[in-house]
Structures are given as structure tokens and as C-alpha cells.
Amino acid sequence: MPAGPRQLSGEAVAAPVAAAVPDAILRATDEWVEVRPERIADVLRFLHDDADLDARQLSNLCAVDRHDRFEVVYHLQSLDRNHQIVVKAIVGEHDEPSLPSATAVYKGALLQEREVYDLMGVRFEGHPDLRRMFLWEGYPGFPLRKDFLQIPEHHPGLPKFPFEESGVQAR
Amino acid sequence: MTAATEPYVLNIGPQHPSTHGVFRLRVVMDGERIQDVEMVVGYLHRSMEKLAEERTYTQNIPFTDRADYLAAMSGNLGYCLAVERLAGVEVPERASYLRVIFAELQRIASHSMANGTFVNDAGAWQTPLMYMFRERERILDLFEMTCGARLTTNYMRIGGVAFDPPEEFYPAIESLVDELPERIEEYAELLVDNEILLARGRGVGIISAEDAINGSLVGPMLRGSGVPWDLRKAEPYCGYDRFDFEIPVGRQGDAYDRFLVRLEEVRQSTKIIRQALDGLPSGPHKTQIPLALRPDPGEAYARVEGPRGELGFYVVSDGGSAPFRFHIRAPSLINLSLLREMAIGASLPDAIVALGSVDIVVGEIDR
Numbered sequence: 093m094p095a096g097p098r099q100l101s102g103e104a105v106a107a108p109v110a111a112a113v114p115d116a117i118l119r120a121t122d123e124w125v126e127v128r129p130e131r132i133a134d135v136l137r138f139l140h141d142d143a144d145l146d147a148r149q150l151s152n153l154c155a156v157d158r159h160d161r162f163e164v165v166y167h168l169q170s171l172d173r174n175h176q177i178v179v180k181a182i183v184g185e186h187d188e189p190s191l192p193s194a195t196a197v198y199k200g201a202l203l204q205e206r207e208v209y210d211l212m213g214v215r216f217e218g219h220p221d222l223r224r225m226f227l228w229e230g231y232p233g234f235p236l237r238k239d240f241l242q243i244p245e246h247h248p249g250l251p252k253f254p255f256e257e258s259g260v261q262a263r
Numbered sequence: 264m265t266a267a268t269e270p271y272v273l274n275i276g277p278q279h280p281s282t283h284g285v286f287r288l289r290v291v292m293d294g295e296r297i298q299d300v301e302m303v304v305g306y307l308h309r310s311m312e313k314l315a316e317e318r319t320y321t322q323n324i325p326f327t328d329r330a331d332y333l334a335a336m337s338g339n340l341g342y343c344l345a346v347e348r349l350a351g352v353e354v355p356e357r358a359s360y361l362r363v364i365f366a367e368l369q370r371i372a373s374h375s376m377a378n379g380t381f382v383n384d385a386g387a388w389q390t391p392l393m394y395m396f397r398e399r400e401r402i403l404d405l406f407e408m409t410c411g412a413r414l415t416t417n418y419m420r421i422g423g424v425a426f427d428p429p430e431e432f433y434p435a436i437e438s439l440v441d442e443l444p445e446r447i448e449e450y451a452e453l454l455v456d457n458e459i460l461l462a463r464g465r466g467v468g469i470i471s472a473e474d475a476i477n478g479s480l481v482g483p484m485l486r487g488s489g490v491p492w493d494l495r496k497a498e499p500y501c502g503y504d505r506f507d508f509e510i511p512v513g514r515q516g517d518a519y520d521r522f523l524v525r526l527e528e529v530r531q532s533t534k535i536i537r538q539a540l541d542g543l544p545s546g547p548h549k550t551q552i553p554l555a556l557r558p559d560p561g562e563a564y565a566r567v568e569g570p571r572g573e574l575g576f577y578v579v580s581d582g583g584s585a586p587f588r589f590h591i592r593a594p595s596l597i598n599l600s601l602l603r604e605m606a607i608g609a610s611l612p613d614a615i616v617a618l619g620s621v622d623i624v625v626g627e628i629d630r
Contacts, residue, residue, distance in 0.1 A: 096348075096564060098498050123562075149476050152564065152575050152592040165577070167564055167592075171476060171490065174497050178564070200479020200600050207596070211312070226305035226629055235313055 099123070099176045100145075108145065112138045124178035129164070132181045133192040133218070139168060139177060140197050146170040147177050150198035153205065155212045157238045162189045162214055183214065190215035193222075211236040268294050273611070277306050281384050281615045284625030288618075290611065297614055300606040302599060307629040315589035320346050320421060320556045323589060327576075328415035330591055331627040333376055336369035336406075337569035338591075339419035344500055345565035345576035346421045350558035357546045358423035359501045363539045364436075365406075365418060366501075366567070367532040371443070372402040373570035374525040374532075377483075377622040381522055382454060384619035385463040391454060398446055401439050408432055421556065423549030436540065443533045451526065464519030468605040468617025471516060478601040481594050482572020483524045484621060488516035494568040505542070506535045518620035525622075555584040562588075571595055571622055595627040 106120035109127070116131035127135045139147040147168035156163040161184050168177040183189040193216035194201040203225070205216040210225040213234030224231060233240050273290045276282040285306035291299040311326045327338035340362055347354060354362075376399060379392035403413040409428045410418040418425055454460055470480065475488040485492055493510045495503040511527035513520025558580040566575035575592030598621050606614040 096498070150479050151481075151566075151573060152577060152590075154577055154588075154590040154592075156579055156588045167575070167577075171492050198479065199474070199477050200597060203596055203600050204479075226308040228305075235310055240313075 096176050098174055099178065102126075102178070105139075105145065105177050105179075108142065109135055109138060112142070118182075124165075124180050126180045126182060129181040129183050129191040132164075132166075132179075133194060133196060135179065136166065136168075136194050136197045139179070144173075145177065146173050148172075150194065150200045150204070151176070153194070153201055153208065155208045155214050155236075157212060157236065159238055160184075160186055162186070162212065164191060164208070164214060166194070188215070189213070190217055192217050193219040195219050210234075213237060270298055277303075281619065282625075283380060283619075283623055286623065286625045286628065290606075290614070292611065295610045297606050297609055297611065300603055300614070302602060304596075304625070304628050307625050309630065311630045312589050312591065315586055317585055319584050320350075320558075320586065323586065324419065324421075325415065325417050327591075328417055329626060330593065330630050331569065331571065331574070331595065331624045332414055333624050334369050334373045334570045334574075335414060335416045336365045336418060337373075337567055337574055339416065340366050340501070341565060341567040341569065341574045342576045342578075343419045343421050344567065345563050345578045346556070346558070348565050349561060349563035349578050349580055350421070350552075350556055352422045352552055353550055354423055354501075355547045355550060356502075356544050358548050358550075360539050360543045361424050361428070361548060362419060362501050363503065363506070364536055364543075365409075365416075365424075367535045367539070368402045368405060368436075370532045370570045371529050372399045374529050375399045377570070378450070378454075378522055378525050381518070381616075381619045381622070382460060385460055385616050387454075387457075387459065391450070394450065394453070398439075398443065401435075405432060405436055405439070408435070420549055422552045423547070425549070427548045433540075436536070440533060440537050440540065444530070447526070447530055447533070455523065455526070460522070461519065463612075463616055464522060464620070465517055466515070467518045467609070467613045468620055469515060469517045470601055470605065474601060474604065475516065478604075479597045480572070480601065481598065482568070482570070483521050483528070484572065484598050486510065487513035487521035487524050487620075489513055494566060494573060498566075500565070500567060503535075506538045508532075508535050518616050521620045521622075557582060557584050566592065569594060571624070571627070572598065591627075591630055593627045593630060595621075595623045595625075599623065599628070 101122045102120035102125035105125045106117045110117045113134050116127045119126040139145050149169040151169040152167035164181045166179040206225045270293045276287040277285040287303040289301045315323045327342040328335035375395035379395040382391045407413050472488045472490050475485050491510045491512050508531040511524050560582045562579040564577045566573050572594035577590040579588035581587040605617045
């Protein structure tokens with residue numbers, strides 16, 4: 093699978109995390125490690141403080157709407173050891189998703205969690221200032237959700253490109 | 264006798280020269296001191312991440328021009344790298360060199376703009392900015408002769424670059440690269456150790472290395488605080504490990520240090536362009552990819568060192584011809600995570616200088 097050149101495999105991260113934060117790990121692949129959403133803040137705290145994993149910077153935080161669940165993805169960076177760790181928390185609840193905030197561990201999560209809340213509607217419990225950011229308070233709905241303004245049975249664009257089978261190439 | 268003061272709210276922007284675009288600050292002042300600051304953004308929100316879910320991978324490249332419109336090439340590059348990683352597309356050697364040349368030209372253009380507007384904010388009204396626009400103008404001319412556009416370049420493609428530069432490109436870039444060191448010395452003489460700039464920039468908006476890392480700061484903000492972190496060295500893409508260059512760092516982490524870091528990065532970029540021009544191989548500038556690229560389900564996160572720092576693209580595929588999820592990790596937005604730390608307790612003019620040293624582009628904040 094396509095992983096970053098300096099990315100630690102999920103299995104390598106899962107073992108020390110499982111030892112320190114019991115029953116937090118749900119699954120580990122060669123790319124990422126999935127943790128129980130309610131334990132995410134503890135896991136991030138451990139990854140941040142641990143000398144070997146050394147995830148001192150939260151480089152990216154975003155969420156993916158999978159129709160019935162939300163994946164919140166954390167890309168963590170170690171500057172001293174130069175590796176990247178990918179952690180996912182999958183929230184099964186689709187109407188009112190929420191999970192603990194990472195702001196106590198990373199100040200860099202302040203704006204990124206606000207962005208996810210604004211556009212995806214995922215609540216981060218414990219965030220000091222969780223408000224809409226790009227849109228205004230009271231905006232109806234969360235536009236990055238897949239069901240936002242969805243027309244039933246409608247798929248954008250053509251199902252296939254004209255002459256796709258004949259091997260037309262992009263210019 | 265001391266008079267009692269009462270806090271009041273001051274609104275800066277969204278239409279204000281020192282906010283560099285439609286960006287609004289709501290500042291609570293107590294006399295001359297800032298008690299609290301809140302940023303109000305979204306005036307330029309175009310919802311690119313949603314729009315991208317209905318367009319093919321190639322059709323999404325123009326969005327990356329319009330996110331950070333002062334560094335369109337870097338945006339193009341980061342996105343193409345992410346899709347290439349997702350779909351497993353190989354890039355020819357010549358295309359990698361051309362990408363490096365254009366990304367570094369873009370860095371020079373963007374840093375010239377950043378430094379020019381920074382000294383503008385510090386009170387050197389327009390003159391240094393116009394000096395720096397002179398070089399930026401020549402770089403934009405190079406872009407124009409190669410891809411027809413000056414700002415929204417739409418130049419990189421998945422698997423390479425859109426066009427080989429024309430014949431007249433090479434003498435023009437040679438003369439630019441030959442002249443740049445001299446020009447940079449001119450700016451350095453004009454601005455480095457300039458008494459006004461030192462008075463306005465030293466000790467303003469200080470961020471410690473520890474805070475910079477914890478606050479997810481990247482690029483010149485992080486390096487200004489003394490952390491030698493540059494993705495071109497840490498995670499070389501496009502063969503940056505072939506080139507010899509240094510990472511400048513600041514010592515105090517204040518606005519002036521960030522200015523110095525950017526100035527030195529322009530020097531280093533010139534060095535990289537010189538080496539890339541000398542080593543530019545011949546061959547194809549693009550790999551052919553299918554019109555409807557359908558990567559296998561999966562995800563990829565690729566990042567480049569843009570002028571403002573780590574510019575990341577997180578692309579998720581569900582096997583269709585459009586990305587299932589397209590997320591831009593925008594350094595302009597995330598570099599503002601510590602805005603309150605920089606501004607609270609400072610005077611208003613100092614906060615303007617601190618904000619100027621962050622080098623925000625509102626198109627990238629709002630997306």
C-alpha cells in the first residue's frame with residue numbers, strides 16, 4: 093500500500109501503545125493503527141511523551157466521512173527521529189459523532205479540530221473554543237459530510253468517460 | 264492619580280492592508296495592550312475539498328493553484344505527489360528536475376512577496392516591496408512563457424509536468440539566476456541590520472522552539488524558532504537529496520528572525536536552481552496516464568516544503584475516478600495556531616508585525 097517513505101508501520105506503533113495504554117488498540121495495519129475513539133487523547137499523550145516514538149508534532153488532523161462512520165486521522169511527526177505515525181479513530185455514530193480533543197496534548201490541534209467540527213460536524217470534547225470557523229454559527233448542516241445536499245441515486249459526472257476503453261490518455 | 268481603563272473591542276479588517284487579504288481580527292484592547300485576539304476567517308471559503316469529490320484527479324489540479332495563490336507551483340507539486348503515491352505513477356527524471364526548478368522559483372517569488380510585505384508592515388512603506396517585485400516579476404514571466412499563466416499556473420501533472428519549457432526560457436532563467444545573488448545582497452544591505460527593522464522586528468512575536476513544535480508550526484515559522492526542520496532534507500521528494508543546500512535557522516524565534524530565514528532561503532533556492540539547471544537531463548517530461556485515473560482503494564498523504572512550510576495533501580480513493588476525500592493541510596491556517604500567544608500582551612503595532620511575519624495567504628486559510 094502507498095505509505096510515506098519515513099512512515100512507521102502500524103504494527104510497530106501498536107506494540108508499545110498496547111503495553112502503556114491497555115485496550116486502546118483496535119487494529120493495526122502496515123500503514124496505520126486504529127484506536128478506540130474514547131482513548132484517543134491518552135494514546136496521543138503517550139505517543140507524544142514516549143522517547144522512542146517521540147511524536148512531538150501533530151502535523152495533520154482531518155476526518156473522512158465513510159457514510160456510516162467517521163474516520164478521524166492524525167498524522168504525527170517526530171522531528172528528532174524523523175518518522176511519521178498515522179493514527180485513526182473511527183467513530184461509529186454518524187449523527188452526533190464525538191471524541192476527546194487532542195488540544196491538551198497538541199496546541200496545533202486548536203484550529204484543525206475547529207475546522208473538522210465546522211465542515212464535518214465531529215465534536216471534540218474538551219476543546220476550549222469549539223465553534224464554527226469558515227461558516228457562521230447556525231449554518232444548516234456540515235458541508236463535507238457525504239449526505240450534505242445529496243440527491244438520492246445521483247452520481248456526479250458520467251459513469252465512464254467517452255472512449256475510455258480505447259485507452260485515451262490524459263494530456 | 265491613575266485613571267481606570269476599560270477594555271474595548273477593535274475590529275481590524277476584513278479589508279485592511281495589514282491583514283493581507285480578507286482576514287479579520289477582533290482585538291480586545293486595554294489601552295495600548297492587547298488583552299485578547301480572535302481571528303474571523305471564511306470570507307474566501309470556496310469549499311474546494313467538497314468540490315474536489317466530484318472531479319477527476321487531473322481536474323483537481325487547478326484547485327491547488329487557487330488555495331495558496333502565491334505559491335501555485337508548490338500546491339500543484341504536493342497534490343501531484345499525493346496522487347502519484349496513491350496510484351503508483353512513476354515520474355521521469357527530467358520532470359523531477361523541472362519540478363524542482365519551478366518549485367524553487369516559486370519559493371523565491373513567494374518569499375520576495377513575504378519579505379516585501381513584512382517590511383511594509385514594519386513601516387518601510389512600499390519601496391523594498393517594489394524592489395522585490397522586480398525579481399518576482401521576472402519569475403512570473405518565466406512561468407508565463409512556460410505554461411501561459413503567471414499566478415494560477417496549473418503546470419504540474421500527475422506523472423510529470425504539462426509542458427517542456429520553450430527555447431527562450433533557458434537564456435532568461437540563466438540571466439535571472441546569475442543576477443539573483445547580487446540582488447539578494449542589495450536587499451540584505453538595504454534591510455538587514457536596518458535600525459528601523461530591528462526596532463520593529465526584534466523581540467516581537469517570540470515563539471520558543473518547544474511551542475513551535477507543539478503548535479504544529481512549520482516552515483520559516485518553525486525554523487525561525489531554531490528548529491532545523493525542512494522536508495526537502497527530512498523526507499526528500501523529487502530528488503532534493505541530489506542538491507547541495509543548507510537550512511537556515513533563527514536564534515530567538517522573533518519576527519526579525521523569520522525575515523532573515525526567508526532571505527537566506529532565497530539564497531539557498533538560487534543555489535538549488537543553479538544545480539538543477541546544470542544537471543537537467545533530457546528525456547520525456549511526463550509519463551502517460553489514463554484519462555480516467557482510477558487508483559485502487561486506499562489513501563496517501565504527501566507533503567512538500569512549500570514557501571509557508573509543510574503543505575500536505577491527504578487523498579483517499581474508493582476506486583472511482585474522483586477522490587473520495589481530498590484534504591489540504593494548509594500551513595497558512597495552522598501557523599496561526601499560536602496567534603493568541605504572540606499577540607496577547609503586545610501592543611497593536613507589534614501584533615501587526617507579528618502577523619506579517621507569519622506570512623499568511625488567505626486563499627489557503629479558507630480554501
